[in-house]
Amino acid sequence: MKAPKFSYVRAGGLAQVLQLLQENGEEAQILAGGQSLLPALNMRLAQPKLLIDINRVDALKGIGLEAAHVRIGALARHAEVAGSPIVRQYLPLIAQAMPHVAHLAVRNRGTFGGSIALADPAAELPACALALDARFVVASSEGRREIAAADFFLGTQATALRPNELLIETLVPVRQDRISVFLELARRHGDFAIAGLAFQLLLEDGIVADGRLAYFASEDRPTLGLRALAAIRGQRLGPATAEAAVAALAGDLAPIDNAQASAKMRLHLQGVLTRRALAEAQARATEQAGSP
Amino acid sequence: MSEETMPISLTVNGERVARSVPVRQHLVDFLRTELGLTGTHLGCEHGSCGACSVRVDGVLVRGCLMLAVQTDGGEVVTIEGLDATGEIADLQAAFVEHNALQCGFCTPGMLMAAAELVRAGERRTRAEIRTHLAGNFCRCTGYHAIVDAVAATLERRATGGSKRV
Numbered sequence: 001m002k003a004p005k006f007s008y009v010r011a012g013g014l015a016q017v018l019q020l021l022q023e024n025g026e027e028a029q030i031l032a033g034g035q036s037l038l039p040a041l042n043m044r045l046a047q048p049k050l051l052i053d054i055n056r057v058d059a060l061k062g063i064g065l066e067a068a069h070v071r072i073g074a075l076a077r078h079a080e081v082a083g084s085p086i087v088r089q090y091l092p093l094i095a096q097a098m099p100h101v102a103h104l105a106v107r108n109r110g111t112f113g114g115s116i117a118l119a120d121p122a123a124e125l126p127a128c129a130l131a132l133d134a135r136f137v138v139a140s141s142e143g144r145r146e147i148a149a150a151d152f153f154l155g156t157q158a159t160a161l162r163p164n165e166l167l168i169e170t171l172v173p174v175r176q177d178r179i180s181v182f183l184e185l186a187r188r189h190g191d192f193a194i195a196g197l198a199f200q201l202l203l204e205d206g207i208v209a210d211g212r213l214a215y216f217a218s219e220d221r222p223t224l225g226l227r228a229l230a231a232i233r234g235q236r237l238g239p240a241t242a243e244a245a246v247a248a249l250a251g252d253l254a255p256i257d258n259a260q261a262s263a264k265m266r267l268h269l270q271g272v273l274t275r276r277a278l279a280e281a282q283a284r285a286t287e288q289a290g291s292p
Numbered sequence: 293m294s295e296e297t298m299p300i301s302l303t304v305n306g307e308r309v310a311r312s313v314p315v316r317q318h319l320v321d322f323l324r325t326e327l328g329l330t331g332t333h334l335g336c337e338h339g340s341c342g343a344c345s346v347r348v349d350g351v352l353v354r355g356c357l358m359l360a361v362q363t364d365g366g367e368v369v370t371i372e373g374l375d376a377t378g379e380i381a382d383l384q385a386a387f388v389e390h391n392a393l394q395c396g397f398c399t400p401g402m403l404m405a406a407a408e409l410v411r412a413g414e415r416r417t418r419a420e421i422r423t424h425l426a427g428n429f430c431r432c433t434g435y436h437a438i439v440d441a442v443a444a445t446l447e448r449r450a451t452g453g454s455k456r457v
Contacts, residue, residue: 001337005293008315008361031359038318038357039338049293051315055362079351103427104408106339108351109358189426 003041010053014060017166018141020052025163028052032075033110035102036118060113060168065090072170074113078102081112091172093132093180093198097124100182103190116152117167119159119221121256122192124184126153127216130224131180131198134172140164146171153221178202179284181277184217185269187260193217194261195269197225199277203285208232208241213274218255218266227251228274237282245278246271300364304329305373313360320344322360323370331371331400335429342428343397345404346370352408371400380407383445392441394432402428406442415450418443 011017021028029048031037032055040046054060060075063084070090072081081087082098101107101115101124115125116136129136129149136147138161152160161167184196194217201211210233213225231248235241255266301310304327311326318337323329323346335341337356344355347369374380383406386392393399402425409416409424416424421442422435430438 002321003316003318005295005316007293007296008298008359010361010364034359034362035339035354035357038359041316042318042337042356053359053362099423103342104424105342105345105352105354105405105427106357109353189423 001042001044003038004044004047006041006048007050008053009050010055011057014057014139014166014168015141017052017054017057018139018164020050021164021166022141024050030054030117030166032114032117033077035106035110036114036120054166063087065174066171069171069173072112072172074111074117074167074169076112078107078110078112078115079104082107090174090176091132093182093200094125094128094172096180096182097128097198100124100184100186100190100193100196106190112170113167116170117159117161119153119155119157120192121156121220121222122194122196122217124182124193124196124198124216127196127198127214127222128182129170129172130222131200131212131214132172132175133212134170136170137168138165139168140166144168150224156220158221175200175202178211179281179288181280181284183273183277183280185273192260195266195273197270197273197277198222199281201281203237203281206236206282206285208235208237213245215249215253215270218253218270220256223253225249225252225274232278237278237285242275242278246274249274298361298364300361302363302365303367305369305376315359315361317360318356319346319348319358319360319363319368320355323355323368326360329370329372331375333397333400335397335401340429341398341401342405343401345401345428347374347404352404371404374404374407380410382448383407383410383441386441386445386448387438390437390441390444392433392437398428398430398432402430402438406438406445409442410445410449413449414446416443416446421446 027049031051031053062073064071088095134149178200181199184193186193196217198214202209216222227248228245231244255263257263296315297312299312333343335343339354339357346355
């Protein structure tokens with residue numbers, strides 16, 4: 001189908017975007033990479049009065065290392081994030097996730113901020129942000145505020161962003177003492193995941209000292225496996241510990257049930273991925289201990 | 293609401309073009325209806341099938357997921373452009389040689405996507421070729437022959453053979 005009629009503004013700067021959002025509120029939609037918005041427009045699932053194209057707003061671009069965190073501009077495209085030496089070195093979890101984000105042509109346009117702000121339950125980056133304890137900087141014409149990833153995702157394509165606010169950048173803490181593991185299952189590479197996880201673990205001599213276990217594509221939002229973490233904290237990684245995590249996972253997740261996969265199947269798959277991820281973490285810890 | 297339009301000026305396959313376009317028109321409709329470049333196909337029109345793949349400012353994109361107005365000042369290369377420059381003449385010949393097309397609907401998008409891999413100039417496994425092409429649907433070939441054609445082209449280029457098959 002063809003998109004419905006709308007007005008279009010190619011914004012020249014951040015102040016203009018914020019003013020237009022202030023004036024138009026929910027009747028306006030931000031056009032960033034457009035890889036979810038354009039399908040929604042073409043299928044007439046979205047009918048905004050105004051599209052605000054932010055693609056030429058330079059203040060929203062770039063990836064940089066700043067003190068204890070990496071700043072990822074809202075307009076950083078997936079391909080740019082995937083190819084960034086800073087991301088590869090300091091945010092290995094995101095580097096691992098990137099090849100799973102859609103397909104090459106979509107990664108060339110889609111943006112980091114767009115994925116966060118859209119908050120699709122099957123998306124990889126919201127789960128990574130949650131696992132990495134990222135903060136989102138949002139702005140309106142009234143000022144700026146920061147929102148922790150744990151407080152940002154409220155449901156299927158629902159976030160703590162107000163209608164007059166724009167996601168400016170994501171600040172991701174650098175924790176080089178942690179081991180990162182990202183895994184997902186999809187029917188075709190690059191398709192929407194039907195189960196997935198993003199783990200960040202602190203291991204001390206093979207024992208789980210701390211971590212954040214984020215699951216996605218099973219709930220209506222990325223969800224922390226708090227009981228699964230409690231079950232493995234203080235334990236030595238191994239098959240018995242993995243089984244304890246999987247058993248506890250049933251208390252963390254109440255997966256959605258739809259045509260792609262039943263709730264039961266999703267919970268089972270998250271368990272399968274959890275075993276694989278913990279084995280992978282153990283293997284990497286051993287590898288790191290063995291290298292000088 | 294009346295149809296809002298906007299003037300745009302861009303380069304398509306090396307030629308400057310200037311038009312006034314509806315702001316809601318996506319790039320493929322612009323290419324096909326305004327410029328008569330019908331090599332770029334519309335399959336699903338929501339980013340799943342890859343038939344609309346084109347190059348914008350040097351990178352592969354879904355033509356149905358960009359508005360024409362967004363290419364103002366930019367550079368678009370379609371399958372007609374790639375064909376004319378000879379950049380993928382060997383890949384095209386390999387598609388014919390390996391029967392990598394039947395109805396041909398997906399072929400322009402498939403070639404645009406495969407061209408990215410071919411121009412990178414690195415040897416790739418069949419699994420890597422499949423992953424690279426995972427964003428492009430083909431309903432005829434079962435993909436095997438397409439992977440054959442891309443693999444053969446990569447091999448010929450890597451061994452320094454003639455670009456022509």
